[in-house]
Amino acid sequence: MSLRALAAIPLLSLPIMTLAQEISYGWDIQPILTEKCVVCHACYDAPCQLNLGSGEGVRRGASKLPVYNGSRTRAQDTTRLYFDAQGEQAWRRKGFFSVLDGQAALLARMLELGRTNPPQPNARMPEELDLSINRDNQCPLPEEFDAYARKFAHAGMPFAVSGLSDAEYRTLRRWLAQGAPVDEQALLLSAMERRQLAEWEAFLNAPGARESLVSRWLYEHLFLAHLYFEGGEPGHFFQLVRSRTPSGQPIDPIATRRPNEDPGTEFYYRLWPIQGVIVHKTHITYPLSAKKLARVRELFYATDWTVDAVPGYGAQRRANPFETFQAIPVGARYQFMLDNAEYFVRTFIRGPVCRGQIATDVIRDHFWTLFQDPSHDLYLSDAEYRAKATPLLAMPGQFDEIGDLPGLWTSYRDKRNAYERLRQAAYARAPRPDWSHLWSGNDNALLTVFRQHDSASVRKGLIGAIPQTLWLMDYPLFERTYYQLVVNFDVFGNVSHQAQTRLYFDLIRNGAEVNFLRLLPAASRRSYLDDWYQNSGKLKMWLDYQAIDADTPSGLELPVEGAREAFAEGLLARLAPINARPDPINRCRNGACYRKAVGPELQAAEQALSRLVSRPAAGLGVIRQLPEATLLRIELADGRREIYSLLRNRMHSNVAFMLGEALRYQTGLDSLTLHPGVLTSYPNFLFNLRAAEVEQFVQALEQAGRDPAAFEQVVQRWGIRRSHPEFWRYFHDLSAHIRETEPVEAGVLDMNRYQNL
Structure with a gap:
């Protein structure tokens, strides 16, 4: 059946039993989007600005205007989710269009296009499919979709990766048939969180010129943080904002272009719960606690300094914070x-x-x-x-x-x-x-x-x-x-x-x-x-x-x-x-190139892997074929696994110029760093192997430098390509590893840079 014919089928003609079962956005839909879509559709670089990490982003929809444009001659309007517009109609006035409306909703048609042209299992994606981070995203309007599908048959969603399961697809279609309702629940704060939140807001909004200047400096240094209360509920994070409303009232954020611009009205510093899915690349955490508050008081108010008046706002104040805040010790x-x-x-x-x-x-x-x-x-x-x-x-x-x-x-x-x-x-x-x-x-x-x-x-x-x-x-x-x-x-x-x-x-x-x-x-x-x-x-x-x-x-x-x-x-x-x-792996002493705290199985694996590190590409040619951030998933005999980051360090004659980086590469001097854990928000590729195979894997990489065709065999045997039938299980296991080892730092990793090896 053609896409046009499929789109013409009324969603209301789906089986009555299917439609009768009400779908919950929070319980049924957002988990699917988090699993299969947020990995690309988050932050400013979400294709078509379609941010699928929250109901607000889904309702906002898409835009043809990219955020990243290094050649624009005029600054463009800001489009920060939750800040620069409130509600669907406000976003429509800013040029965003719906991906949910109608029987042939764009979201449904993009998903169906992906199902119509699934990738060949664990094969490289077609050469004509542009996977680069700088690809030209098309962002078709509903009336432009047929032409898009004819021209970009392999560009359905999820893009260039194993797609939705049958159950996930059916759930999304049922939700769309029900009118795509979005129900999002606010975070329920614990008594301890409410108490600490009130204490911090009282501190930040304390009256007085000294207090106002210190709070302004603290705001400008913490506005980007995902704040959390030590001992608070797991997964609860907050953002420091300026609001038109005081503590105890709903937050009404003031959306200035920069945090050090004039808010233009009376305002209050508020701690606003982070809404939507936590994404690793934007998840920069900062702890709050009673001890931290005491430390801040000690630092800023231990001496008897004074300020006559709080400085105003303006270009000079932004350009030189050393002058703006010079009264603070x-x-x-x-x-x-x-x-x-x-x-x-x-x-x-x-x-x-x-x-x-x-x-x-x-x-x-x-x-x-x-x-x-x-x-x-x-x-x-x-x-x-x-x-x-x-x-x-x-x-x-x-x-x-x-x-x-x-x-x-x-x-x-x-x-x-x-x-x-x-x-x-x-x-x-x-x-x-x-x-x-x-x-x-x-x-x-x-x-x-x-x-x-x-x-x-x-x-x-x-x-x-x-x-x-x-x-x-x-x-x-x-x-x-x-x-x-x-x-x-x-x-x-x-x-x-x-x-x-x-x-x-x-x-x-x-x-x-x-x-x-x-x-x-x-x-x-x-x-x-x-x-x-x-x-x-x-x-x-x-x-x-x-x-x-x-x-x-x-x-x-x-x-x-x-x-x-x-x-x-x-x-x-x-x-x-x-x-x-x-770091005994990269700075090996006395031939013991492994962590002493791990078991013999991992010690042997790390000893073998250490042969890859701290060697120039001139002596280890496979470095030239590896991307910048490769992840290794090592399966142990008892069912556990360990994750390692294998990072390529490109060498340059200098890094002093804005353009022409490729002209300054010294590829023969490139080297690798191997370290336990996930040391990137953007995995470029993943290899999965058993601990018993590590020696073979290392030998294969050493040989691949002399025989480029051998690298393809390494990828075929151990690589997890975008098209791998279990791609999502392996990819999200990287995030699971972060949750297990550094739970506060956990978030969904980004696959926009996952390469087509």
Whole structure:
């Protein structure tokens, strides 16, 4: 039967018994969408902006206007679910169209198109089917669907993957036949959650100029968080919003483009329960508790500081938060960020912007991040220096006229370099840096960042081989990075705004690298800098960067030759008690390349897998055939399983330019990092194998580097392709593993980047 004929069958002609059984959206429909649809249809990069993680998103429908458009000359209207419109008709006025209406609803026709052209089990998808993250999504209107189906016969839903089961399909059709009713239940808070919520809202809305300024700073630093109460109900998360209504009344959110824009009316800080499915890529968690509230009070109100009036809002206030919040003790601001440094680094490294190779190509694929101890940060300890530095810390992006881009960029670059000269001179007069200059207050002090082309992730601990670069962030760097990439960044902004953000982030990265160089012997610094900025990078050093201090000695007793490695070894030894993830697999000692805490079966598997890591692609050719984020699912003899992330670290001659990344690849130097757990929100491929097969698997990969056809055999034997009959069971088991090992961090993983190996 043709799609046109199928669509013409009235849904009311379905069997009476089928229609009589009322379908619940919450109990019957959302679980199906979560299982088969949310993996692609969430966040800003949902195809056609169709977000299927909640009833509100389903009712909103789809739009032909993409959020991601790196060439638009004008900023577009924001379309944030729950914030920028309330109710279906409001979304229709913003250009969204229904996928539920009528007997031939788009949702039903897309699902049927997928069933009509199912993939061949565990075979590669057709070459003509574009699976790339930058594919041109068609977003057909109902009257355009027939033409779409003829042209894109293999582009039904779920897209390019094993489809719905018969039972799931029947349930969705019955729901549509009943008019697609949506019933969503609000979270039922426990007594403890209600009590803590009231305490936090009372604190944030306390009267007084000091209180208002602190609450504003806290809001701008926590607006992105999925807040949860320690000891609260599992799966309950909250978002800090500004509301027109006070505590005890329904929340009426104020939707400004950025969180530091004028709310325009009297408002109250409120904790709003997160609605819809928790998606891993946007799930950046932050804990609240009575202990945390006491810590915040201690940090911000322990000293008797005053403020005459709360600053207003405006472009200058957004551009320079150091001036806006200068009345708040600077040590309190920095320490608040350090206490939960992983959260803050995640906000600008992991998400929730969801994609952007133009943004992520400013960082290397693997590096460690450290923080300067507050007692040795001159911005905190030297008021005269702070007064000189503060005006130079303003950031671009508030004005987005295309024609002004060169002038805006030059102005802010010059301010930043003037600050670097000031900083360099001040620190040259300061005590030489030693190990005490590194903050080591808790396990947030040591972080690892992995980049996978157009996404990135952050984990506590020092993971992987000693990286090519390390970052050392002081308070001005940490705060600027957060404001530039999170608070002030507008995903709906135009090309000028996005270019200014990207260009300034390049200066931030350079600043963090140069800070680290101060720890190394003066005579070694230029050689490391030259290694980081090879070829065209030297031009960027001449054009945009401040020269480094290659004269002032370090207080660390490190050799000139191999200084970076000696520093890393010293770091690992001295800060071992707070290193959240010791890594014997990638940093093997005495031939024992496995975790001692696991059983013999996994020890043998890890020992074999360790042969793949920390080797350049020139000696392990299969690296060139592996994607950036491969997951390994190892089945044990007793029925348990372990998950490993196998991450490809691409090497570059430099990461100093916005465009032309492929020209800077050094593929022969690429390497792999293997670590237990799911270290990405975007799996690129999954291999499933028994522990007893790991040795064969490793041997096969070693051979595949010399025989490309052998890699196809590896995929055929152990790979879980998009078309695999049990794809969904294996894919969602990755999320299940996160729930078992890190339940607070659990969320639905994204399959938009799952490759067609």
